[in-house]
Amino acid sequence: MSIKIGILGYGNLGRGVEKAVNECDDMELVGVFTRRDPANVSTLSGAKAYHVDELENMKNDVDVLIICGGSATDLPEMTPKYAASFNVIDSFDTHANIPVHFANVDKAASAAGKIGIISCGWDPGMFSLNRLYSESVLPGGKAYTFWGKGVSQGHSDAIRRIDGVLDARQYTVPVPEALEKVRSGENPELTTREKHTRVCYVVAEDGADKERIEKEIVTMPNYFADYDTTVYFISMDEMKAEHSGLPHGGSVIYSGQTGSGDSAKNHVIEYSLKLDSNPEFTGSVLTAYARAAYRMNQAGDSGAKTVFDIAPALLSPLSGDEIRAHML
């Protein structure tokens, strides 16, 4: 029997989930739910597109609803709302608001007897798992998270809002010397500027004042002012040819000790990702956790969960015997 999946929101992440679901023999994609006119939405796999309002009539047709919205305004409203009717899962990543979001989803999901997994993907998600595993095994060590090299969509959007900019792509790049220091187990104190640089590719309007644009970028508070930022002006053709992908990745490096004093021993744990497509990988993580949401709910569990609460075996379509024989 297949797990019936619905996708709410059909942008890059929704398409990533669609591809991942299609690779899973134990799942079927019921449909894509959109706020747009579904007549204008054609899906990669040919799955049916529905208007989001149809979800109300499909409570028995969808086992898990994977919510592919933005963290700023979509998810805080959508995830609790749909947790009242479906097992849901999202990739909420506004760190400071996770406690409130968790509480809201927990209230709705618990009342409905459904599972609501929040903040799933790679960071938060797989990176969080590695921070937790490492800190639990080697308490009192130091976790460093580096992002990139990869495209930050938020920073790219910020550049696009500057007057005279037609298109932009911003790469976050870890500083190699900082990575090496951390990998060596030195436990350095690193400022924001020492950890990452930002590299921007910008297509300017004809005749635009490039000097002004560059200055507006590198001095932009929160986004760029605290970083060493490099700006390259390129043509629209070059943008399309060289920067159309959404690669990303990064590393969680944890440096800890056993014992103390002269006999203390150092240990370095590193988890790293090199992703050709950020939304497709994130969609794959959401899909694996959708399987867990379904199984936990079938077993009678309900309420809000994060990756921390989910036994790894629940992610795999294989049986306990199979994973012990082949992966342990």
Place this chain on the structure above:
Amino acid sequence: MSIKIGILGYGNLGRGVEKAVNECDDMELVGVFTRRDPANVSTLSGAKAYHVDELENMKNDVDVLIICGGSATDLPEMTPKYAASFNVIDSFDTHANIPVHFANVDKAASAAGKIGIISCGWDPGMFSLNRLYSESVLPGGKAYTFWGKGVSQGHSDAIRRIDGVLDARQYTVPVPEALEKVRSGENPELTTREKHTRVCYVVAEDGADKERIEKEIVTMPNYFADYDTTVYFISMDEMKAEHSGLPHGGSVIYSGQTGSGDSAKNHVIEYSLKLDSNPEFTGSVLTAYARAAYRMNQAGDSGAKTVFDIAPALLSPLSGDEIRAHML
């Protein structure tokens, strides 16, 4: 209230567990249980040493018994035996026998209403988790496991059994070119010889035939014949000065795809460990999972478990609120 820990077996691994337990504010070490005469065992922390037969009278004094024996003969007998009276955890690593060991421990632990976690450490253990998480997120990819650079105690022992050898240390070393090929996402087919080399430091008896010893090493079936092996003869002083530690480590590298055909995207996931002390890190993993064993049993669960069955949050002494706020 502290979790009361007992350590069964007091070699390198037992001492590693002792150090780890001493770093945990929520645990207390009840004692070390040994087959030797406890009068001759002095512990690092001053914990009391008991003869193993005393365990029978201490069923209510130990919440989790961490069994630090060998996989060849100790654990197959000990873990099921003590699972009948205690929550237990071991580092059983004879891969082919895991299904039988799991079944034996499951039978005893289930009947007693106790938890028995088997095959915990870093491989099997943390490496297994990474194989499972990766395969679940990117089904159909390829997992590569590299070990080293680090000391293999089994291979060192094999050399010590050769006539004329006083002491020996064997390092397993991954082949850099193989690592790079795998990291690049090429998915190469690699033979045993192409993945690892073996480097041996040997102290020979005065007047021993070094040429014969070297030949016996490099042609030894199972241990060395399938590898490129280098042998260095050194003095006992050099052995003590340069090779007294037990460093180890390695990497699990998983290479998988999303989508298919021309639009397929590649993703590489790497988890790596650089450990100054193999037994101390392994002991730290066992200790974190001992916390989980206790909590699962307190919640009414019983039977055999592996790292796959255990939600990550159970490993941390912190609350759900705390780990969501600080690590998600």
